[in-house]
Amino acid sequence: MLTVKKILNNNVLVATHPEYQEVVLIGKGLGFGRVPGDEVTPDTAEKFFVLKEEKEQEQYIQLLHYIDETFIGLMNDAIVKIEQRFDVKLHEHIHIALTDHLFYAVKRVKQGLDIKNPFLAETELAYPKEYDLASEIILDLNEALEIDIPPGEIGFVALHIHSALTRRSLQEVNRHTQLIGQLVQVIEQALELVIPKNDVNYLRLVRHLHHVIERIHNGGYIDNQDPLKNILQAEYPVCYNLSWKLIKIMQQALKKPVPDAEAVYLTLHLQRLSKK
Numbered sequence: 001m002l003t004v005k006k007i008l009n010n011n012v013l014v015a016t017h018p019e020y021q022e023v024v025l026i027g028k029g030l031g032f033g034r035v036p037g038d039e040v041t042p043d044t045a046e047k048f049f050v051l052k053e054e055k056e057q058e059q060y061i062q063l064l065h066y067i068d069e070t071f072i073g074l075m076n077d078a079i080v081k082i083e084q085r086f087d088v089k090l091h092e093h094i095h096i097a098l099t100d101h102l103f104y105a106v107k108r109v110k111q112g113l114d115i116k117n118p119f120l121a122e123t124e125l126a127y128p129k130e131y132d133l134a135s136e137i138i139l140d141l142n143e144a145l146e147i148d149i150p151p152g153e154i155g156f157v158a159l160h161i162h163s164a165l166t167r168r169s170l171q172e173v174n175r176h177t178q179l180i181g182q183l184v185q186v187i188e189q190a191l192e193l194v195i196p197k198n199d200v201n202y203l204r205l206v207r208h209l210h211h212v213i214e215r216i217h218n219g220g221y222i223d224n225q226d227p228l229k230n231i232l233q234a235e236y237p238v239c240y241n242l243s244w245k246l247i248k249i250m251q252q253a254l255k256k257p258v259p260d261a262e263a264v265y266l267t268l269h270l271q272r273l274s275k276k
Contacts, residue, residue, distance in 0.1 A: 004038040007031045008061055011069040014051070015040060024051045024060065024095075026073060047076045051092045059096045067103050074144055075099040078137045082161055085133055094164040101160060105153050106145060117152030121197045122180045124155065126210040127162045134158040176217070179253045180209050183246050190242050191274050201272045208269060216256050229260065232267045239270035 002015040005022065013031040017023045025045035034040070042048065051057055064072070075098060083090055108115060117123075124131045134157035138149050159177065163170040184206070188195055195202045233240045243266035247258045 001039045001041060004034050004036050004040055006036065006057075007034060008064055009069075012064060012072070013040075014057060017050075020050045022050070022052055022057075023048050026069060026076065028069075047073060049076060049079070049092070049095060051095065053092065056092050056096060063096060063099055063103075067099065071103060071106075072099065074141060075102065078140065081137065082133060082164070086129075086165060088165065090164045091167060094160070097170065098157070098160050098164075101156065102141065102153075105149065105156070106141065106147065109147050109149050115150045115152045115156075117155045119177045119181045120152055120155040122184070122206055123158050123177055125203060125206040126177060126180065127158050130158040130161040130165070131155070134161060175253070176210075176213050179213065179250065180206060182253075183209055183249060186246060186249065187242065187270065187273065190245070191238075191270070193273070195273060201269070205269045205273065208265060212258075212262060212265075213250065213254065216250070216254055216258055219256075228264045232264060236267055236271050239274060240267045242270055243267045 002017055002023070002025070004013055004015050006014040008014065008024075008031065010032045011028055011030055012024065012026050013034065015023055015025055025040070025042075026047040027045040030040070030045060051060060075095070079090065079094055079098065082094075105115060131154060134154045137157055138154050141147070142149055159170060159173050162168075163173045166173070184195065184202075187205075195205075240263065243263045246266055247262055251258050
């Protein structure tokens, strides 16, 4: 048995769970007529999830002022799908962050406003598993709400998923994705070309940049390519110098040193692109 602690509305309440401490229960009419201290069985709720922190509870209550329980239920289904797909228990904040984000995305679509995402390709390449699941979540929403959410929104949902999985702030994840987009723009301008997004060398470059940024951020980048560095500097001076420009941009953005060895890998990627 669970004990009711707080009534959020007629269909949502907070209860004390013997194992998970405080949980949020969702069910049609579940909160109607109940008062704190009442007992309730878990099977009377359609859905439940853990929401421990007081701050998270207050933010969730604010959501319930303008989001109906049907949409709350769809979001809970999406979060359960994420946890099952990645076999992980997500931090409770995703219930607030993803629900709030998608509610306003749906609202914009219903108002006829477009959703632009200039970093969609980079997001798909950087986080392919999160992107695939985000595609499914958007498809589920389209079917349930009978709307057509633009593909750009898939990228934003993928970033929310990655943020929740890594427990890194969405702002930080966004900055890394935007940094990759900035580096690609610098490359295109320097080499005076437009890189096709489906080009295999573009795919390799973006994935490489993503892994480099992750390794530098996590402090796990140790490598030494001094012999090759001198050869490439002599053979491909334009690409080699461009690689150092990219390294300086990364160092400035990440506020961390980038090993000299990265000039070798970037030069090889840039040389393949310039040949195309």
